[in-house]
Amino acid sequence: MIRILKIIIMSIALVFYILKPSFAIEETEAVKYIENVGQQAINILKTPIENLEKRELLFEKMLDNNFDKKLIHRAVLGKAARGASKGQLVRFGKAFDKHIVKVYASQLGVYSNQLFIIDKAYKKGKKDTIVSSHIEHETAPPLRIDWRLRDRGEGTKIIDIAIEGVSLLATKRADFGASIKKGGLHALIIDLENKNAQN
Amino acid sequence: MNTKKISMAVIFLVLPVFFYGCASSPDTAGKQENDPFESFNRQIYSFNEGADEYVIGPIAQGYRYIFPDQVRDSIRNFLLNLKTPMSAINATLQGDFERGVTAVGRFGINSTIGLLGFFDVANYIGLEPVDEDFGQTLGAWGIEPGPYLILPILGPTSTRDLGGKVGDWLVDPVGLYLIREDYEDFLLATKVTKALDTRVELDGVIEGTRENSLDPYAIMRTMYLQRRARLIANEESEETSIYDIDIDVMLLE
Numbered sequence: 001m002i003r004i005l006k007i008i009i010m011s012i013a014l015v016f017y018i019l020k021p022s023f024a025i026e027e028t029e030a031v032k033y034i035e036n037v038g039q040q041a042i043n044i045l046k047t048p049i050e051n052l053e054k055r056e057l058l059f060e061k062m063l064d065n066n067f068d069k070k071l072i073h074r075a076v077l078g079k080a081a082r083g084a085s086k087g088q089l090v091r092f093g094k095a096f097d098k099h100i101v102k103v104y105a106s107q108l109g110v111y112s113n114q115l116f117i118i119d120k121a122y123k124k125g126k127k128d129t130i131v132s133s134h135i136e137h138e139t140a141p142p143l144r145i146d147w148r149l150r151d152r153g154e155g156t157k158i159i160d161i162a163i164e165g166v167s168l169l170a171t172k173r174a175d176f177g178a179s180i181k182k183g184g185l186h187a188l189i190i191d192l193e194n195k196n197a198q199n
Numbered sequence: 200m201n202t203k204k205i206s207m208a209v210i211f212l213v214l215p216v217f218f219y220g221c222a223s224s225p226d227t228a229g230k231q232e233n234d235p236f237e238s239f240n241r242q243i244y245s246f247n248e249g250a251d252e253y254v255i256g257p258i259a260q261g262y263r264y265i266f267p268d269q270v271r272d273s274i275r276n277f278l279l280n281l282k283t284p285m286s287a288i289n290a291t292l293q294g295d296f297e298r299g300v301t302a303v304g305r306f307g308i309n310s311t312i313g314l315l316g317f318f319d320v321a322n323y324i325g326l327e328p329v330d331e332d333f334g335q336t337l338g339a340w341g342i343e344p345g346p347y348l349i350l351p352i353l354g355p356t357s358t359r360d361l362g363g364k365v366g367d368w369l370v371d372p373v374g375l376y377l378i379r380e381d382y383e384d385f386l387l388a389t390k391v392t393k394a395l396d397t398r399v400e401l402d403g404v405i406e407g408t409r410e411n412s413l414d415p416y417a418i419m420r421t422m423y424l425q426r427r428a429r430l431i432a433n434e435e436s437e438e439t440s441i442y443d444i445d446i447d448v449m450l451l452e
Contacts, residue, residue, distance in 0.1 A: 165429025
């Protein structure tokens with residue numbers, strides 16, 4: 001009985017979480033926001049790859065300031081977040097953020113006169129604004145990056161990035177599926193922490 | 200048309216019916232991927248990983264080492280040019296006549312002024328590359344990907360895209376010409392080179408996935424399906440973009 005009650009309360013809390021007022025950001029504002037984020041990304045690229053510690057620090061700062069981490073954590077976990085304790089969610093959040101920072105700080109490459117160009121912005125539904133951009137480089141085909149923005153009452157934040165059509169949220173969710181299936185959120189946290197320790 | 204080709208044509212006609220019936224997931228990312236043969240696919244994936252680690256990967260590295268960037272770019276241009284007539288047919292079948300005409304223009308210019316396509320002259324005058332296959336055409340016609348498959352050596356595909364490959368093979372004007380003129384070896388060489396070039400291009404993605412993911416198989420599957428969905432949308436339409444994924448539904452599922 002207590003378990004059922006707990007599930008009901010958690011479900012109601014989740015519905016309230018989703019229904020939290022969200023606003024689609026005006027296109028011009030969204031473009032300005034992504035221009036700023038693009039500049040931060042270029043600064044990371046300009047940091048020598050050998051100075052991985054500084055790169056990770058800059059990337060972490062960008063993640064903290066510009067991404068809706070709470071929503072991203074929830075979306076990546078999906079129903080695996082249901083019934084999880086606050087402590088578990090905090091521990092997952094830390095492991096996930098560290099994982100993302102490590103992956104991207106080392107894989108972003110180096111700056112070699114790439115141009116970051118914003119193509120267009122448009123509203124997607126009532127809540128989101130998409131900014132389409134691409135990176136131009138003399139010796140490589142253009143790399144398309146789409147940014148999905150949402151304001152949940154705490155200012156504009158990025159909630160997903162799609163590189164060449166591949167969404168970060170959907171990809172990470174797929175990546176974690178097997179661990180969650182194996183042993184729920186606990187198993188995923190352990191696997192992520194182990195992976196972070198390896199890298 | 201010989202018996203072999205007729206048999207293939209029959210398979211090609213039947214396949215879409217098969218995968219249309221099997222299809223259960225929409226052609227967008229973030230939703231449950233249609234992978235009923237996952238256990239078998241994972242075994243093939245493991246085999247491919249071994250083949251890549253010990254054979255294909257080293258050969259691709261050799262290819263990269265031997266040919267400098269500029270030479271590989273020219274080879275890539277040449278291979279894309281050979282595929283362009285097929286792309287023109289597919290763009291037209293998708294109702295995208297503008298890109299169909301662009302492809303024809305590109306083929307004409309690059310095959311002549313561009314020295315058989317080794318130099319992408321057409322791109323300089325604003326005719327951007329067109330790369331369409333029959334799998335994308337089927338997707339544009341509303342046929343869903345169907346069950347996800349991993350083929351030995353060839354890697355990820357879907358039943359729709361596998362049918363598409365057969366379709367391309369049956370009607371590719373350049374391929375048919377080369378077969379008719381007994382240049383099968385050359386045709387095979389172009390396919391192998393294309394595969395190596397793709398492997399070189401994807402090197403960062405493949406290595407990154409191996410190093411950083413908890414489940415590389417699942418990552419490859421979702422990346423393949425999302426990428427194909429994007430190619431079918433042609434990156435133009437806002438309505439059919441990758442962002443058909445519903446993040447609010449992701450929170451609940």
